[in-house]
Amino acid sequence: MLRKYNSALKAAMLTSFLILVSQDNVYAANGVTDNGTCTINTATGAGHCEGNYTDIRNYTIDPSRWVSFVKAVGPTNYLFFQMEINKKYYSCSGGASMLDAWSTAMASTTHMWFSVDFNSTGQCTNLELDVSSVYR
Amino acid sequence: MNRLLVQLVLSALCGAAGYFLYPYLHDAPRDAVSSSAMSGTTKSQVVAACDLGPEQIDHLASRIAPKVVERLATSGLNGVSPDPKVAAAQRDAQDKEKANQDAAFNKATQMVDQLIASRRVTPEGMSEAAKLLQETGQSERAYLLHARIAAAINRGELTPEQAGMVMPR
Numbered sequence: 001m002l003r004k005y006n007s008a009l010k011a012a013m014l015t016s017f018l019i020l021v022s023q024d025n026v027y028a029a030n031g032v033t034d035n036g037t038c039t040i041n042t043a044t045g046a047g048h049c050e051g052n053y054t055d056i057r058n059y060t061i062d063p064s065r066w067v068s069f070v071k072a073v074g075p076t077n078y079l080f081f082q083m084e085i086n087k088k089y090y091s092c093s094g095g096a097s098m099l100d101a102w103s104t105a106m107a108s109t110t111h112m113w114f115s116v117d118f119n120s121t122g123q124c125t126n127l128e129l130d131v132s133s134v135y136r
Numbered sequence: 137m138n139r140l141l142v143q144l145v146l147s148a149l150c151g152a153a154g155y156f157l158y159p160y161l162h163d164a165p166r167d168a169v170s171s172s173a174m175s176g177t178t179k180s181q182v183v184a185a186c187d188l189g190p191e192q193i194d195h196l197a198s199r200i201a202p203k204v205v206e207r208l209a210t211s212g213l214n215g216v217s218p219d220p221k222v223a224a225a226q227r228d229a230q231d232k233e234k235a236n237q238d239a240a241f242n243k244a245t246q247m248v249d250q251l252i253a254s255r256r257v258t259p260e261g262m263s264e265a266a267k268l269l270q271e272t273g274q275s276e277r278a279y280l281l282h283a284r285i286a287a288a289i290n291r292g293e294l295t296p297e298q299a300g301m302v303m304p305r
Contacts, residue, residue, distance in 0.1 A: 045291050075278070076259075076266045077278040082301060084296075089289060091290065091296070091301070092286045092290075093285070094279060118290070120287065122282075122283035122284060122290060123279075
């Protein structure tokens with residue numbers, strides 16, 4: 001009887017170990033994931049979005065989600081951020097002081113994590129980028 | 137070998153001495169003139185006195201002086217009392233320009249608000265509004281027009297489609 005349980009215990013431990021190892025391999029191969037999130041204060045209209053391109057692109061649970069950084073030159077002359085998460089659209093417009101970071105965000109398609117804050121008047125107030133091998 | 141080294145060092149010393157003594161050696165005759173005939177004058181005064189007559193100097197001064205006064209009046213330098221007329225004229229010009237810019241900005245935002253209210257934001261409408269800012273030298277504020285669009289979408293008053301935003305599908 002004891003011998004029977006002992007075998008089952010060993011099998012369970014071995015299975016747990018294999019699962020842990022395989023999960024670790026997945027983590028090592030794919031790095032940190034961020035499928036994208038957006039939050040908004042409904043009272044003020046201020047909000048926040050973040051994520052990384054590859055994970056957003058590959059997120060099959062909500063395949064409609066997307067993000068883009070737009071730059072327009074000429075008379076209109078503006079920077080525009082837009083992101084759709086779970087069928088809800090978020091956006092903001094950035095000033096000239098964000099141009100350099102904006103260009104970096106536009107040039108990067110992988111290995112980059114972004115974070116955008118916006119205020120109640122639709123202005124992007126903060127753009128944070130992290131280019132790292134840990135992001136897919 | 138040592139001899140060559142000594143020669144090199146001496147050459148370098150002579151070169152350096154020549155470099156530093158050159159101004160003194162070449163200014164010596166002029167200093168002699170100024171000490172006898174124009175004591176207390178500077179080198180530039182000597183040049184002016186030699187090349188220009190008193191009328192020409194007056195003529196130049198009458199042209200340059202007002203510009204210098206204007207620069208000083210608006211320079212903000214410590215110890216320089218501003219010319220009230222010049223400062224006032226410049227302040228008026230700045231106020232007028234600011235008023236023009238504010239009026240153009242207000243008009244542009246009204247145009248954008250009308251586009252939002254009509255729920256049909258067109259590229260032409262936005263360009264027209266942005267042009268008002270461009271014409272008054274404030275293109276850098278154009279992003280604020282698009283911020284109004286973004287805020288309206290975020291508040292749910294406008295859909296991205298109505299805002300004319302590109303929707304990748």
